Amino acid sequence: MAIFYGKSVEEAIDNALIELNITKDQAKITVLEEAQKGFLGIGGKNAKVEVIAMENDGERASNFISGLLEMMKIPATTEILENGDKIVIDILTTSPTQVIGYRGEVLDALQTLAGATANIGNDEYKKVVVNCENYREKREETLKALAVRIANKAKKYGKKFSLEPMNPFERKVIHSALSEMEGIKTESEGAEPNRYVVVIPENVKAGNDKIERYGRGSSKRERENNGKRDRKEKSDVIKLDKKTIGYGTFLGNSLKED
Secondary structure (H helix, E strand, O other), X not given: OEEEEEOOHHHHHHHHHHHHOOOHHHEEEEEEEOOEOOEOOEOOEOEEEEEEEOOOHHHXXXXXXXXXXXXXXXXEEEEEXXXXXXXXXXXXXXXXXXXXXXXXXXXXXXXXXXXXXXXOOOOOOOEEEEEEOOHHHHHHHHHHHHHHHHHHHHHHHOOEEEOOOOOHHHHHHHHHHHOOOOOEEEEEEOOXXXXXXXXXXXXXXXXXXXXXXXXXXXXXXXXXXXHHHOHHHHHOOOOOOOOOOOOOOOOOOOOOOO
């Protein structure tokens, strides 16, 4: 908030916009006093306006995340990398595991809240991505590798395999990674937040409609059988995961599924 003066209200506003380096639609303007002409040019008064620089969508979301992390007692700063059709907010911290959470659950929750904050009063929804330590990119590459590995396994044994529950964006990565693989199709089954991808080979053996689970959530016998066939695959499902401190439950992701 600042007070500006000019020979007219328009001049006072122009002075404010130049000094604050903003456009008129980014400012909240209150006219405090109109300009007054003095008698015979003596004793006149300049116009007086109050101008407040308004936060844009990205700044509002970024400041909200910063405040939330402060409440969580996580030392961090935020940086807006892109602004336009998509807002990308990068979190810089010395405690990335706390910000990311188990398989990105905390980061997804922050992203959902940031998306809601950024879009307050907007007629059109603006996509918001919250990232930390390039987690999104690393996770996507890991999921693509996992998808190919499971698809090859499904074709080799002629069985359907289901992956563990994933959020909409991660399921989309799996579907996309296998969309052009010959002899493989994918489907999403279940209800949120436990919706998962099923990898279906073209050569499913006759009468074998049972879906074998892969990863967390398998029965003890299924895990043992999978382990005997390929222990290496079981041991590195998601190598990026670390033991972390979680905050709350999964709240979703502002990126939509296909």
